[in-house]
Amino acid sequence: MKHLLYIVIFLWIFCYCCFEQRKAFQTQTLISCLLLEKSAFYTKILYFIIFYFLKSKKKSDLSKYFKMERAKKRGKKKEKRIIDMFSKNSSLLQPVFSSFRCFSTRARPPTKTATKTNELRKTTQLKRMLESPQLEYIMEAHSGLSAKIVENAGFKGIWASGLSLSAKLGVRDNNEASWTQVLEMLEFMSDASSIPILLDGDTGYGNFNNARRLVRKLEQRNIAGVCLEDKLFPKTNSFIEKEGGQPLADPMEFALKLKACKETQSDPDFVVVARCEAFIAGWGLDEMLQRAKLYADHGADAILVHSKRSDDAEIEAFMKKWDGRKPVVIVPTKYYKTPTKKFQDMGVSLVIWANHNLRASIKAMQHVSKRIYEEQSLLGVETDKLLVSVNDVFNLTGEPELEEAEKRYLPTQKLK
Helix, strand or coil: CHHHHHHHHHHHHHHHHHHHHCCCCCCCCHHHHHCCCCCHHHHHHHHHHHHHHCCCCCHHHHHHHHHHHHHHHHHHHHHHHHHHHHHHCCCCCCCEECCCCCEECCCCCCCCCCCCCCCCCHHHHHHHHHHCCCCEEEEEECCHHHHHHHHHHCCCCEEECHHHHHHHCCCCCCCCCCHHHHHHHHHHHHHHCCCCEEEECCCCCCCHHHHHHHHHHHHHCCCCEEEEECECCCCCCCCCCCCCCCCECCHHHHHHHHHHHHHHCCCCCCEEEEEECCCCCCCCHHHHHHHHHHHHHCCCCEEEECCCCCCCHHHHHHHHHCCCCCCEEECCCCCCCCCHHHHHHHCCCEEEECCHHHHHHHHHHHHHHHHHHHHCCCHHHHHCCCCCCHHHHHHHCCHHHHHHHHHHHCCHHHHC
């Protein structure tokens, strides 16, 4: 009889709730329905009825459930108000789901990635080398492997020589290698080394528009800077003698090309070096100084003074007249007999050893190839230690790191 009485009371409360809310009862939970009713009296009655039938449930559990249901109800009302607001102002606002059960007009902040605070960007490293009070040096490389060798030798920077990159592909240094092919080689060089790379960008592969696009692509590949020369496209190597000399670009046009590159770069430390070819083209000191000052005024981070003389007379004359407003870079390929201390005393900031790894590798390959061909045997080159070991190649290309990574990331059974 007592059970029957509880059932009657239960059904009466149920019907009353449905009548008050004037909508169908959705059988989610009886408690959810009751939360729509404001009467505390009916709530208490139903609470004790449920507690009687669910003796296995603790009172504290039911209390928690009540709180959760009320919170859901408040959350739904809040969401409805915000959705209505967005509907009225859909042209101005756009909801973005966050990780919580609500809407937000702001996206979550980007995840912070772990970075080494003491590790400078490659662009910053190169910029500091140019601004250093002491004379700095960078060495030529033309591949990922040669870039590793340069870094392992102790150099703080790499010169990606246009001559070397072209020769690696077996073509002339006359822009026969496209700029996309150069970018592909640079990507491997950048990945293989942790020191900055300064690209010999020739004339920028066209006018200002080509040059500034080149800058964007170099930044994407973590190249620290580009050196542009004031000659016409397609260029001719500076050490090739041409009847009548090599023609130069209009100085103002080239200066504006430099300006376009500087205004395009996204990294403030990306370096643009202006290479003055006035001495190469047969012009005198006055023309060189005028061009250098114009290029410096249009944003060049440094001035490369090029000379094909076997002595340093042109470089010394320029340094005596230069006002020092920008760092000076030199390439002593022809005047290699000059002691480097003299460059320091002149006030030169950076020396480029421009093509010596390429030339050394050519000589080594020619010698080894000829000897193996003549002897029809490997015995001579191996016993005379003209070659590095295969293990040396593995070490240079990072094979030990892969072996450690396999132990860490591959299942044990796959390693057997």
